[in-house]
Amino acid sequence: MENPYVPIEAVIKDVIVENPIIKTFVLKPEEPLKFSPGQFIMLTVPGVGESPFTPSSSCFETERVEVTVLRQSGGKVTSALHGMKPGDMVGVRGPFGHGYPLERFKGNEVYVVGGGVGMAPMRALMFALLHEADQYKHIILRYGARNPELRMYKELCKSWETDPRVDVVYTVDIADETWTHNVGVVTTIMKPEDIQDVKNAFSIGCGPPIMLRFMVPVLLKMGFAEEHMFFSLEKNMSCGMGLCGHCRIGNLYVCKDGADFSYDKIKDFPDVWA
Amino acid sequence: MAFFASFSDFWGLLEKWAQEKPVYVVRYISDNLHYQKFTSETRDGIVYDEIRAVEPLKSFFFKIKQRVAEYPVSYSESGKAETEFIIVGAKACDLRSMEILDETFMRGEIKDPFYVERRKKGIIITSDCSSPKETCFCTLLSLKPYPEKGFDLNLSKISEGVILEVGSERGERLLSQGKELLSQASPSQLEGRNKNREVTLSKVKEQNEKFALSKPYRELIEEKFDSSVWGKYSGRCLECAACLSICPTCHCFLLYDQKVGEGFEKVRVWDFCYYRGYARVGGGTNARPTGKDRIKNKYIKKFEFYMSKFGMYACTGCGRCIEACLANIDMRQVFKDLEAGQSSNNM
Incomplete structure (x- = not known):
């Protein structure tokens, strides 16, 4: 074995x-x-x-x-x-884990929101989406960092600004004199007009727990369906296989059943954003 | 199929088996029952009936500490064939604990090779429970104090010897090694066994009548999620994790890495969700920062999670946790208090 x-x-x-x-x-x-x-x-x-x-x-x-x-x-x-x-x-x-359900995203708008180092998995997701960009109705990226210095993938992010396949908006919590984009936390650049057919659109969020927590009401207000709002959870994954117990919340193992969950699956667990 | 062996004939069987593979029996060490290897020194005083041993049966299959990987030389200890071993005197609750652990360790998509190998090689000879303690509550979990299936052999002590019931082919093979020592169990012997069983069953049922609940554990937990009872018990709990370390169904472990010689190894040790750092992540956030969160979490895991995932509670009613608790917390009372919506006066 x-x-x-x-x-x-x-x-x-x-x-x-x-x-x-x-x-x-x-x-x-x-x-x-x-x-x-x-x-x-x-x-x-x-x-x-x-x-x-x-x-x-x-x-x-x-x-x-x-x-x-x-x-x-x-x-x-x-x-x-x-x-x-x-x-x-x-x-x-x-x-x-099982990764994002890309097949379900196809034909719809995909709303990717990354915050801080949470942009790392979102970059992998963006690569996959852009690999067959014509399969998706629209690819939208919102990326927030604490300040311009702490942004990652700067060249790549720059190239996306002029990429017709993707709609990007960047923000930082605290700007400096070089910064020409938005200022404010990432939820301030999430607008209802970003999405046309919000009932069928999917959102994927990855970032610090506090950011995800504040994203929830914004996404709901925009009109996203709970089953279409995906979040990447950070828990204490250790074995990765659903054996060691550490990453469990409620009736889910984050490692094995996630690590990405739609909001309807996790909303009832009080420890989800902790 | 049921056979009878006198005590001395059954010793004869044990001796035959012990020539080929390690045999573990249950004996008293001071006031408590423990598993010990059957040798010429431990051949006397073997306990076939009475009650479960102190240590949970899982210790044989899911070791307290186990090296699970050596690297970079890709070497796998799981490839090392384990030898067969025999456990004599586990109880019905112990057997149930293995069914519970099997769900986690060998029924999932990824199986634990160490557990699987030990399960393959572990022959379990159970025996009827005859002396349940006050803390026993298997009947509340719909179990009986005697096993009905899942064993290789089951022993029922009667006055003149033991009745051996065959539960598997492996058990049958064991008996075939000493056919001359066995006779067919007589109807009156079987009747004696059944009478003993009834007596024990009634005793456990009776002593737990006062802990009966109006609804299933799972429902109670879901309903009483915000009950103040949790906080009251967490004020009393010392977070020593004794209940978890002695629990036959707890399966959490911690992996750590260390240097050994020219290479490295990954070791796993039992871990307990009552410890503050258990759910803490790299960024410092903790899903369960308070004792109250952690106490509640234990009940969620055993009575909500396990039921929703596997259709069974991760509890056998063995009562070890009640005996081990330094703060005298009785899980049965916790449920009663949850049901009543308050904590009992004896806190």
Whole structure:
């Protein structure tokens, strides 16, 4: 029987400094890593520990997988990762979870909202959407960061501004003199006029719990159906397989049943945004 | 199919089995029953009836601490064949706990190879419970203090020896090793067994009459989600997790990595949802930051989650948690209090 606890080896090919607290690690796994956007992996820093991350790269590149990591203060794994260099080895288990239901999104407007490092999984999602952009009625991205310095994927975000396939609006909580876009939290750039057929549109949100919590009433007011509002939850996923118990809320294992849930599935759990 | 063996003949069987594989029996260590390996030193004083051992049966199948991976040399301990082993004297509640754990560890999409391997190799010989404690409440979970299915062999102690009931092919094979030691159980012997069973069953039922509820556990939890009873119990709970560590159905574990020699290993240890850091994530947020959240969470997990996912409660009524609790919290009383909408006076 296969042992799902054994990580496969992955070499760090490159380390991209996104900003002072976020780095993107380009990994070459020893065997191709097939995943769909929204699925997560368990990344092992040898001898240090293991943490869940959602790849931020395109699912069509299985031999070059990118993981964008925020260094958490006091975080053993993220601190160790931030000290790693090209050539170093990490371990990968997964992918886990079931990813976003892209098939259901097809033919409809897709409203992607990323906040902070939560933009990482949203980038993977954007790559997948844009890969067959004609399949979707409209692709809309709203991305908020704390300040211009803490934004990620700056070149890519710039290129999307002129990409006719996607409607993007960016914001930061606190601007500086270089900033030419919006100022305010991400919910301030979510407008009813962003969507034409809101009853059939889908939203996908990933960001800090407080942002997701404040997105809910805004999305509902815009007219989204609860079953069409997807959120990526961050819980303490450890085994990734629904065995260890840590990530459970209510009657769901976030690892196995998610990590993305439509709002109707999670709205009754008081600990969902904690 | 039921056989009879005198005590000395049954020893003979145990000795035959023990020549081939480890056999674990239940014996007293000071005042409590524990599993011990059957050897020439432990052949006396084996307890076939009485009550479940202190340690939960899961300890044999889901070890307190287990290395689950070594890397980077991709090596899998699960590939290592385990040898067969025999457990003698588990009770019906213990057997039920395995059914409960099977749902998590071997019925899902991804199976735990260590658990699966141990389950494959573990032969379970149960026995009828004869001395339920005050804390026993299996009948509230629709269980009986004697097993009816799922065992390899079941023992029922009667005055002159044991009745052996065959529950699987594996059990039948075990008996075939000592056919000469067995006789067909007589109708009067079986009658004696059934009478003993009735007595025990009535005792457990009777002592739990006062804990009967007007509605199923699951409904009560869903209804009383915001009850003040939770807060009152959390004020009393020491969060020591004794109830969870001795629970036969708790399956949570923690994975950690460490360096060993030139390589690394991933180790898993039992973990408990009463600990503050259990649900905390990297960013520092905690889904269950207070003791009240965590107490309630235990009940949600065992009586709501498990029922909704697997159609069974993750509780066997073994009463270990009640015995282990330093704050004298009795799960049955918690439910009664939830039902009444207040906490009892004896707090």
